[in-house]
Amino acid sequence: MKILVSAKRVSDPNAKLAIAKDGKWIEGDVEYILNPFCENAIECALQIAEANEGTETVAIGIGDDETARFIRQGALARGIDRGILVSAEEASIDSDLIARIYQGVVHREKPDIVLLGKQAIDGDSNQVGQLLAEYLGWPQATFASKVEVSGNKAIVTREVDGGLETLEVSLPCVITADLRLNEPRFASLAGIMKAKKKPFDELEIDDLDLEDTDTKVQIVGLSTPSGRKAGVIVKDVEELVQKLRSEARAI
Amino acid sequence: MSKVLILAEHDKGALKKVTLNTLAFARQYVAKFGGSYDFAVLGHNVAGVAEALRGYGAGAVHLADHADLAHPIASAWAKVLADLAKSIGADMVVAPATTTGKDVLPRTAVRLGAGMASDIIALTDSGAFARPMWAGNLTGNVKISTANKVISVRASAFDAAEATGGQSPVVAFAADPALASTRVKFVSFDGVQSTRPDLAEATTIVAGGRGLKDRFYAVTEPLADVLGAAIGATRAAVDDGYAPNDLQIGQTGKVVAPQLYFAIAMSGAVQHLAGMKNSKVIVAINKNPDEPIFKVADYGLVADAFVAVPELTAQIKALRG
Ligand SMILES: Cc1cc2nc3c(=O)[nH]c(=O)nc-3n(C[C@H](O)[C@H](O)[C@H](O)COP(=O)(O)OP(=O)(O)OC[C@H]3O[C@@H](n4cnc5c(N)ncnc54)[C@H](O)[C@@H]3O)c2cc1C
Ligand SMILES: Cc1cc2nc3c(=O)[nH]c(=O)nc-3n(C[C@H](O)[C@H](O)[C@H](O)COP(=O)(O)OP(=O)(O)OC[C@H]3O[C@@H](n4cnc5c(N)ncnc54)[C@H](O)[C@@H]3O)c2cc1C
Numbered sequence: 056m057k058i059l060v061s062a063k064r065v066s067d068p069n070a071k072l073a074i075a076k077d078g079k080w081i082e083g084d085v086e087y088i089l090n091p092f093c094e095n096a097i098e099c100a101l102q103i104a105e106a107n108e109g110t111e112t113v114a115i116g117i118g119d120d121e122t123a124r125f126i127r128q129g130a131l132a133r134g135i136d137r138g139i140l141v142s143a144e145e146a147s148i149d150s151d152l153i154a155r156i157y158q159g160v161v162h163r164e165k166p167d168i169v170l171l172g173k174q175a176i177d178g179d180s181n182q183v184g185q186l187l188a189e190y191l192g193w194p195q196a197t198f199a200s201k202v203e204v205s206g207n208k209a210i211v212t213r214e215v216d217g218g219l220e221t222l223e224v225s226l227p228c229v230i231t232a233d234l235r236l237n238e239p240r241f242a243s244l245a246g247i248m249k250a251k252k253k254p255f256d257e258l259e260i261d262d263l264d265l266e267d268t269d270t271k272v273q274i275v276g277l278s279t280p281s282g283r284k285a286g287v288i289v290k291d292v293e294e295l296v297q298k299l300r301s302e303a304r305a306i
Numbered sequence: 307m308s309k310v311l312i313l314a315e316h317d318k319g320a321l322k323k324v325t326l327n328t329l330a331f332a333r334q335y336v337a338k339f340g341g342s343y344d345f346a347v348l349g350h351n352v353a354g355v356a357e358a359l360r361g362y363g364a365g366a367v368h369l370a371d372h373a374d375l376a377h378p379i380a381s382a383w384a385k386v387l388a389d390l391a392k393s394i395g396a397d398m399v400v401a402p403a404t405t406t407g408k409d410v411l412p413r414t415a416v417r418l419g420a421g422m423a424s425d426i427i428a429l430t431d432s433g434a435f436a437r438p439m440w441a442g443n444l445t446g447n448v449k450i451s452t453a454n455k456v457i458s459v460r461a462s463a464f465d466a467a468e469a470t471g472g473q474s475p476v477v478a479f480a481a482d483p484a485l486a487s488t489r490v491k492f493v494s495f496d497g498v499q500s501t502r503p504d505l506a507e508a509t510t511i512v513a514g515g516r517g518l519k520d521r522f523y524a525v526t527e528p529l530a531d532v533l534g535a536a537i538g539a540t541r542a543a544v545d546d547g548y549a550p551n552d553l554q555i556g557q558t559g560k561v562v563a564p565q566l567y568f569a570i571a572m573s574g575a576v577q578h579l580a581g582m583k584n585s586k587v588i589v590a591i592n593k594n595p596d597e598p599i600f601k602v603a604d605y606g607l608v609a610d611a612f613v614a615v616p617e618l619t620a621q622i623k624a625l626r627g
Pocket of ligand 2: 517575576597612
């Protein structure tokens with residue numbers, strides 16, 4: 056079995072964000088981290104590989120040289136077998152083009168499972184996995200909180216509105232990870248050393264035979280939404296009830 | 307002139323109100339740029355849902371009723387939705403950004419060669435769509451450059467549309483999901499049983515955090531009962547098993563904007579704020595006065611929730627007689 060898993064970098068969620076001069080993305084020396092949902096996807100890939108001997112795991116990141124660091128340290132150091140960096144300027148790609156780049160890599164690698172995060176915590180689009188599944192004509196199981204692979208099937212429990220849904224999908228398939236899927240392991244020192252010697256390929260988008268590299272969605276401007284102002288601290292429950300009643304008219 | 311196709315959300319044969327919030331977006335869109343809208347009802351034995359939508363001014367309510375659509379399997383629903391959009395010449399497909407909408411719409415977009423914008427909260431005059439990014443810390447205006455467009459709508463950002471009277475025709479659509487659904491099998495659904503209002507529809511929400519520990523329900527339920535409120539939770543409360551996933555509010559859970567939101571024993575992490583900071587009135591109850599939740603609360607009470615919430619419940623109850 057072969058699993059393709061994502062390693063995308065995102066800005067640290069606690070970083071103070073500054074809008075770039077062209078108004079289209081953020082700028083400044085922001086700390087980057089591995090997208091938390093990719094950590095769950097990577098952990099899931101490792102667990103499937105541990106349970107299914109002979110499984111090969113491959114991590115893919117789309118971005119610049121900085122992204123390579125996240126593939127090595129976030130994925131390979133944790134135990135993923137090899138890495139692929141598809142060089143791209145992130146400012147000129149959207150979810151749709153990312154999905155088509157993945158499709159190109161899938162055609163080369165022929166994995167049985169593609170494991171992505173359910174969303175990227177910068178763009179927050181929650182689209183790439185679903186787009187990819189449709190481009191490939193594969194079944195999908197998104198927002199996974201439990202994954203069991205047996206034979207050529209995956210039984211996936213999904214976190215959906217109203218509860219938990221379980222689907223059985225035939226391989227090959229696309230699965231997107233939710234945060235409760237697992238507890239991502241840390242990279243060990245030995246893992247970090249080994250990661251340096253693991254196979255690592257760099258591809259250009261041109262290598263992937265895409266029909267075009269046009270985007271369908273463009274950011275035309277970013278702004279900071281007006282924040283809330285802190286209100287008052289009440290001294291006790293009685294004052295709270297009184298304020299909710301006569302001031303806010305909320306109860 | 308646009309033709310907008312709105313995917314109806316329903317559960318156990320009943321229309322979900324988020325469909326009407328989504329309709330409000332569609333009405334804004336056609337008011338600005340011209341055109342008309344239709345509804346799409348997908349499922350099995352869902353004629354009642356179509357019927358419930360007839361009074362909302364749509365050109366037609368399309369009903370795709372098929373046994374293979376009984377569960378919202380994304381590949382099957384996306385195929386039928388895209389087939390329908392093509393057959394009626396719709397150039398925009400919209401749905402609420404629920405887990406179903408998020409699952410189905412991107413696949414629909416691929417089938418229509420459309421760009422998709424997720425979680426739209428507003429429309430600009432130039433035709434850009436505003437959407438929260440970075441957990442709502444920034445708002446992005448995005449343009450879709452394809453002729454066909456797919457949009458998921460953040461329901462809490464639009465007031466539910468009113469009925470306009472009239473009787474839109476219900477038109478049966480001969481759905482053919484078969485090929486698209488063969489490699490996925492629905493196994494089971496483990497639903498949360500609740501008689502409370504839906505989080506997306508509640509006017510008051512009592513939300514608890516990790517601080518309530520295994521007394522999560524003991525503290526939140528009585529207050530929710532006197533207020534007729536829905537119960538919500540932080541990710542930490544769900545992770546620790548005090549509440550089911552369906553109750554999670556935030557960047558990766560549900561997004562709500564009720565009239566009144568009680569934030570009890572939670573710190574106010576950015577990812578949680580992303581799901582509730584547009585509530586009209588926020589009340590925070592926390593024993594630590596330095597927590598960020600107090601920065602967004604209209605009323606803050608520094609107190610032990612195990613003492614303060616029962617007292618609050620009793621006082622509101624007394625008030626209501
Ligand atoms: C430094 C930097 C600068 C950027 N500049 C711009 C810009 O100027 N304009 C702009 O529009 N966008 C820009 N981007 C955004 C980027 O190009 C992607 O479009 C975006 O981050 C993808 O998020 P999404 O919300 O569309 O993905 P989602 O659909 O939410 O992602 C779902 C999943 O897809 C996978 N995935 C997504 N992206 C990647 C990736 N790059 N590599 C591997 N797996 C991935 C992950 O598993 C993720 O969990 C920038 C990103 C970075 C890091
Ligand atoms: C990618 C990502 C996505 C996330 N998505 C979400 C999301 O969608 N929703 C979400 O909620 N979180 C989300 N989180 C998690 C988020 O970062 C926080 O960890 C979480 O919101 C904390 O929950 P909490 O406030 O209940 O717990 P804590 O931060 O542990 O806070 C507990 C609070 O309880 C108070 N307390 C304790 N005992 C009492 C008492 N007796 N009386 C009064 N107060 C008391 C404490 O003072 C403290 O403020 C996400 C995180 C990541 C990384």
